Each structure stands twice: as C-alpha cells, then as structure tokens.
Amino acid sequence: MNCPYCLSAVSEEAHVCKTCSRDLYLFKPMMAKIAGLEGQLAAIPSQEAYELRIAELEYLLDEQDRKLSNRSFFTWVKDVAMYLVVPLLLLLLAHWLIAVVYDTKMIYLRIISMIIPLPFAYFLFRGHAHKLFPWFVGVVFLAIASVIGMSWITSLVDHSPVWPQNLFEWKEVLEYSASIAFSFLTGMLLGGVAYASKQRRRQASIMNALIKVASSQSAGGVSIQGVFGIMKTLQEHGGTVVALGTTAISIYTGLKGIIGS
Numbered sequence: 001m002n003c004p005y006c007l008s009a010v011s012e013e014a015h016v017c018k019t020c021s022r023d024l025y026l027f028k029p030m031m032a033k034i035a036g037l038e039g040q041l042a043a044i045p046s047q048e049a050y051e052l053r054i055a056e057l058e059y060l061l062d063e064q065d066r067k068l069s070n071r072s073f074f075t076w077v078k079d080v081a082m083y084l085v086v087p088l089l090l091l092l093l094a095h096w097l098i099a100v101v102y103d104t105k106m107i108y109l110r111i112i113s114m115i116i117p118l119p120f121a122y123f124l125f126r127g128h129a130h131k132l133f134p135w136f137v138g139v140v141f142l143a144i145a146s147v148i149g150m151s152w153i154t155s156l157v158d159h160s161p162v163w164p165q166n167l168f169e170w171k172e173v174l175e176y177s178a179s180i181a182f183s184f185l186t187g188m189l190l191g192g193v194a195y196a197s198k199q200r201r202r203q204a205s206i207m208n209a210l211i212k213v214a215s216s217q218s219a220g221g222v223s224i225q226g227v228f229g230i231m232k233t234l235q236e237h238g239g240t241v242v243a244l245g246t247t248a249i250s251i252y253t254g255l256k257g258i259i260g261s
Contacts, residue, residue, distance in 0.1 A: 033060060062199070083124045084138050087117050088145055091180070095150040100157055113176070114183045117142065121187025126194045139184045143177035 003010050008019040037057050091113055098109045121139075124130065148162065151173075155162045164170040 030060070079124065080138065083120045084142050087120045087184075088142055088149070090116050091146045092149045092153065096153055099150070099154060110176070110179065113146070113180055117180055117184040118187040118190075121184045122191040122194070125188050125191030127191075129195065132188075135188065139181045139188075142184060143181040146180055147173050147177045 002008065003017040003020060006017060006020040008017065010017055034057065037060070094112045094116070095109055098104055098112070099106065124135075151160075151164075152162050154160060164173050
C-alpha cells in the first residue's frame with residue numbers, strides 16, 4: 001500500500017507513515033479497499049468492466065473524502081466565521097465608507113451589497129455538499145444582521161433610531177434584507193451546480209460504460225441513449241436557470257426602492 005499523503009510505500013500493519021510521519025489510521029480501511037480493487041482490476045479482461053471499476057474506485061475515494069470531512073463543531077465554527085461573519089463585516093465596512101465617510105449615493109451600497117455575499121456562498125457550496133436548512137438560517141441571519149448593523153452605524157452619526165419606526169421603513173428593511181439573502185442564495189445554487197458538475201465528471205466513466213450497453217437497446221422506438229442525454233441536459237442547466245432567477249429577484253429587491261423613488 002502507498003501513503004495517501006506522500007505516496008511512499010507503507011506496510012499493511014503501519015499506522016504512521018515512516019516518510020512523512022502522517023497518521024494513517026483513518027485511511028487504513030480506504031487503503032485496504034483500494035488495494036483490493038487494484039488487485040481485481042488487474043484480473044479484469046473487459047474494457048467496459050475496467051472502466052466501471054476505475055469509476056467505482058473514484059467513487060469510493062469521494063465517499064471517503066465526505067466521511068473525513070464530516071461537520072465537526074470546529075469545522076462549523078470555521079465555516080460560519082469565513083462565509084457569514086466575514087461578508088457581514090465587509091457589508092458593514094462598505095456601508096460605513098459609502099454612507100458615512102464619502103456620503104455618496106446609496107445605489108452604490110445596494111449594488112455592492114448584492115455582489116459581496118455571492119462569491120462567499122459560491123465557494124462554500126462548490127467545495128462539497130452541505131445541508132441546506134442550516135445555511136438557509138445563516139442566510140437569514142446575514143441579511144437581517146447586515147441591515148440592522150448598517151442602521152446602527154448610521155445612528156451613531158446622526159442619532160437616528162436603529163429600528164424602523166413605521167411601515168414604510170420596515171418595508172425598506174425587508175426589501176434590502178431580501179436582496180442580500182437572494183444574492184447569497186444565488187451563490188449557493190451556482191456553487192451547488194459547480195459541485196454537481198465535478199461529481200458528474202468523476203462518474204463519467206460509469207455513465208459512458210452504461211450508455212454503451214444501453215445504446216443497443218430501445219423502448220417504444222425511443223433510444224435509451226437519447227433519453228439519458230435529455231435527462232443529463234436538464235440536470236446540468238436546471239440549477240443555472242434557478243440561479244439566474246434568484247439573481248433577478250436580488251437585483252429587483254435591492255434596487256426597487258431607490259429606482260422607484
């Protein structure tokens with residue numbers, strides 16, 4: 001077997017690599033499975049079966065990666081700090097610079113507020129799969145905390161109330177919060193599409209081998225390969241269409257109050 005970190009040879013009984021001194025305890029089951037699969041691959045004469053085994057090996061590696069990257073408490077704290085607290089601070093900094101320091105048009109702040117959250121959400125969901133509900137709650141926190149924080153910064157300068165005082169002000173706060181939230185949701189969708197695309201490439205050899213077998217068959221005059229192609233196209237572009245929709249909603253809610261006034 002080879003060390004997954006430095007690729008040097010290690011014995012089956014070793015729990016620490018003698019070359020790089022990395023702990024191999026978590027990788028032992030995966031390394032044993034890979035060694036077994038490699039032995040099976042050497043005895044497979046069929047090219048299609050060989051491709052299937054290669055794809056199975058890649059799938060097992062992905063599964064192992066997901067298990068090793070289970071959401072521990074410290075990982076959650078790091079993700080929350082990186083992908084929620086940092087964009088929150090950037091939004092507050094942008095508000096302070098635009099509204100207090102330079103006292104320029106607020107439309108610039110609205111545009112920046114729709115741009116900042118998107119890349120953070122994209123890189124978060126591009127890396128690996130996440131549960132949606134906890135991050136949806138995080139999106140709500142980011143949106144509301146950003147708007148209330150901006151109101152608090154303004155109150156420090158002109159001593160105005162932090163909380164909205166009438167229905168019109170509440171409507172503006174909700175619309176502004178919605179624009180920030182939809183920007184983050186757009187990044188989540190685009191990142192999810194990118195992650196799914198990466199997973200599809202990993203499993204491409206499985207699909208190609210299955211198509212070779214299924215393309216010789218037909219059901220009711222419809223080619224199985226053609227049906228698979230349609231399903232794949234819908235899967236690839238469906239997330240992008242939804243992401244474009246949330247982007248449009250973010251832009252509309254963010255600029256509605258300023259353009260209409």
